[in-house]
Amino acid sequence: MAAISKHWNEIIHPGVTCATLSHPGKTCEDHLRHQMRATIGGNLKFFVPISIVRLFMLCYTRKTLSVEVVLQALFELVSESFNGWAVSNCWSAGFCAMYRWFGWINNYSVSLPSLPGTLLMFLMPAYVKMSHSRAIFNVFLECWIKSREHPLVEYARESKVIGTVSFMAISAAIAYYAQRTKAMEFWFFAPLKKNLNPQSEQDRKPCYHRHACQSYILEGMRTCFTFGLLLELIRKLINVAPRLSKEPVDAILEALARLRLRFVAFLTLYNGLFRLTTCALARHRGEVVQSDSTLAGCVSGLSYALSPNYNIFNLGVAAVIQNAWNYLVEKYAKVNWLQQFNKLSFSSVVWVFLMNYNMYARAYYPYAMSKFAMKFTDICSGSQAQIAAECLGKVAMGFS
Numbered sequence: 086m087a088a089i090s091k092h093w094n095e096i097i098h099p100g101v102t103c104a105t106l107s108h109p110g111k112t113c114e115d116h117l118r119h120q121m122r123a124t125i126g127g128n129l130k131f132f133v134p135i136s137i138v139r140l141f142m143l144c145y146t147r148k149t150l151s152v153e154v155v156l157q158a159l160f161e162l163v164s165e166s167f168n169g170w171a172v173s174n175c176w177s178a179g180f181c182a183m184y185r186w187f188g189w190i191n192n193y194s195v196s197l198p199s200l201p202g203t204l205l206m207f208l209m210p211a212y213v214k215m216s217h218s219r220a221i222f223n224v225f226l227e228c229w230i231k232s233r234e235h236p237l238v239e240y241a242r243e244s245k246v247i248g249t250v251s252f253m254a255i256s257a258a259i260a261y262y263a264q265r266t267k268a269m270e271f272w273f274f275a276p277l278k279k280n281l282n283p284q285s286e287q288d289r290k291p292c293y294h295r296h297a298c299q300s301y302i303l304e305g306m307r308t309c310f311t312f313g314l315l316l317e318l319i320r321k322l323i324n325v326a327p328r329l330s331k332e333p334v335d336a337i338l339e340a341l342a343r344l345r346l347r348f349v350a351f352l353t354l355y356n357g358l359f360r361l362t363t364c365a366l367a368r369h370r371g372e373v374v375q376s377d378s379t380l381a382g383c384v385s386g387l388s389y390a391l392s393p394n395y396n397i398f399n400l401g402v403a404a405v406i407q408n409a410w411n412y413l414v415e416k417y418a419k420v421n422w423l424q425q426f427n428k429l430s431f432s433s434v435v436w437v438f439l440m441n442y443n444m445y446a447r448a449y450y451p452y453a454m455s456k457f458a459m460k461f462t463d464i465c466s467g468s469q470a471q472i473a474a475e476c477l478g479k480v481a482m483g484f485s
Contacts, residue, residue, distance in 0.1 A: 103181045103183075103190065106190065106476045106480065107181070107469065113185075117181070119467075120466075124169070124174060126467075127169075127465050127466065128464075128465050131461055131464045138316075138318075140154065140155065141315065143157065143158060160210065161213055165213045165217065167205075168209055168217075172202035172205075172465075173467065176202070177469055179198025195444060195448045198444075203440045203441060204437060206430075207433045214430060214432045214433055217436055218432035223400055223403065224446075226399040227399055227453075228453045228458070248393045249386070249390045252401060253384075254383070255386070256383060257383035259405055259408060260359075260379050260382025264378040268411045270407045273309055273352055273356050280373075282295060291367040292368065302360045305357060306356055310353040313351075313353065322337075345392065348397075351392040354388040355385050356385070362380065363378060395455060447462050448474055459471075
């Protein structure tokens with residue numbers, strides 16, 4: 086499939102139409118009417134489980150379940166579902182429109198039709214912008230790494246040692262910038278920057294946390310365990326989403342049976358090691374210094390060996406980039422052009438470019454995309470992405 090993009094002009098001959106690739110047996114109008122209905126349910130199936138977890142997280146962080154919290158979760162659900170619906174239907178309509186306008190299908194017909202829908206991300210709530218841009222960045226980075234054919238890249242992505250050492254470096258960098266910025270991006274540990282102990286205890290207690298070290302460490306591990314379990318559950322519920330309405334009990338049991346407990350264990354140990362190391366260093370030295378967090382981040386990265394995972398690795402890369410950017414913005418607060426550029430919705434720009442790349446990758450590199458990425462693309466498009474990829478594959482096989 087990777088060769089399709091290289092031989093596009095030979096594969097897509099004049100006899101290949103928009104119907105051949107995206108809606109065999111239907112007219113463009115019938116196809117679009119069907120898609121506009123089908124993608125409503127598809128997007129809701131995908132985003133409702135995510136919104137339920139989002140509601141739990143809002144309740145956890147705000148320590149309450151209020152009408153305001155519920156309305157925020159519902160607004161975000163409607164927003165992201167509408168955005169997914171728009172992206173999918175813009176692709177369906179745009180693909181046919183480009184064929185009708187130009188009279189033939191070119192290489193850009195695969196990725197550009199969804200562009201108008203992706204631009205709606207600029208109007209989305211802040212949480213939707215942030216979460217969607219990170220998710221699509223993870224999809225892009227995983228697909229890019231898996232599709233590279235260089236021998237060194239192939240060796241690196243198969244090596245557990247290289248993966249673990251690389252993640253240790255990423256983790257150390259996250260801790261470095263997190264310790265030095267006010268606006269820290271979400272991550273699975275957070276360095277304590279202020280001494281939370283009463284003034285009377287600060288001289289005899291080197292650690293910054295209020296309670297005993299054991300309680301501090303266990304609290305962080307418990308939080309990450311809960312978060313990891315919820316994250317895994319939501320991923321598995323999305324995988325079985327098409328069956329939830331027909332076989333809810335069987336689908337839920339299947340999701341529970343396939344939970345990656347090693348991933349949950351990694352997150353739990355990751356946070357625990359970070360807190361344990363910072364406490365040990367503070368007690369050994371008798372005071373807290375900035376470099377403690379960087380060293381603790383590196384040590385905690387060892388736990389990556391428990392569950393090597395593209396999602397967490399790529400999320401770490403995204404966190405490094407964002408925290409490094411925040412650091413630069415704060416350090417050079419008087420540089421006007423940098424501050425003006427920072428006011429742009431950079432996460433929306435990332436989404437626009439990479440979501441269109443996602444459409445390209447779904448057609449050309451399906452073997453390199455994660456199962457989760459293919460699942461959300463297919464569900465949110467009402468199976469349109471899957472049908473188009475299969476039709477393109479059939480045309481390519483006919484060529485070969």
